[in-house]
Amino acid sequence: MYVGLSDADLAPRIADGDSEAEAEMCRRMGPRIRLYGLRHLRSSSAADDLVQQVLLKVIEALRAARLRESDKLAHFVLGTCRMVVVELRRASHRQEALLAKFGSDLIPEPPPMPTLDDRQLARCVQTLKERERSVVVMTFYDEHTAAETARSLGISEANVRVIRHRAVAQLRDCLGVTL
């Protein structure tokens, strides 16, 4: 029933008390919020917390019809993500009261992460040129910046970027991953 509806179509329905529209909004936004959380919090459990807290705040706002322009739903969710990440970094407490009020049954299961063949990946990395392998290892070991890697290897920052992009593209090809 809700498949053909846009994100914006869901907001007024939620304001009207439509619980199915609410569930659909959570189903769509949950995985997107989780990706944001993974990127900024670097932890699956913290990303799950973020999904809960953001969805609860968004539902609360939508039920109260506080979102005036429904086509700004995604932007509103993103803004809420940013605000909650700041809060999470400031204090790690959970919003138990909100969870008690709304329950957690609307929190969707995240889509599974794609799996990689680790042995194949190792074989692919061994086929890289020496500079590419050095840049890949030093970049991904601890997510070193291009500047740090460049300083360490005595090459320019721009060169590190070019080498990294080329190496990652080659690895994707080697693994048969098409993006």
Place this chain on the structure above:
Amino acid sequence: MTTKNDGGTGCSNPVEAATLMDYWLALLPSTAEDAIEEHLMTCDACGDRLRHVISLSEGLRTLARSGSLMVVISDRFVKHAAETGLRVREYAPARGESIPCTVAADDDMLVARLAVDLTTASHVDLSWCDPRGVEHQRMADIPIDVESGSVICQQSITWGKASPSMTLTARLLAVNEAGEEHLLGEYTFNHTRTIPGPPGWEVS
């Protein structure tokens, strides 16, 4: 925001894969990052592609931390690895030196620090030879930091732990445009197996 034509992604304006990786690695300027996040909040196709990027990134992080790759690294990297809790076994022979070495079961990284003057070299190969001088592996055109006065090579810890007692010689070679080689330094490692149990192979 850097985008490309839809390559069957289900998105009319998909974010380039390289840009998604830069986003995941937090290497984008904030304006570009904001634009990516606005897009990802409305586009599940690019969200799926980002999951593949994350998966590859996590796989590479695990591999990089495993110590199982043979790779040229930097002094900062070795120090950082030790600071993050890895047990690093390091040997630092002088030019022409022959040294005893081993690897323990609880070592995480095995590193050879080869002292060398790189001021006249631009293209350097690292060749690994057996005692007869037969080359077993060549690492061509390795990254060098002329000012560092050394080349640091991580040997695979997996290989080291499986290795029988044996001797290996590392040779640093400057290679000119004509393909001519000039020996910069030679370093011999006399490895004694100390880990109990049979080695992964026998020396021929």
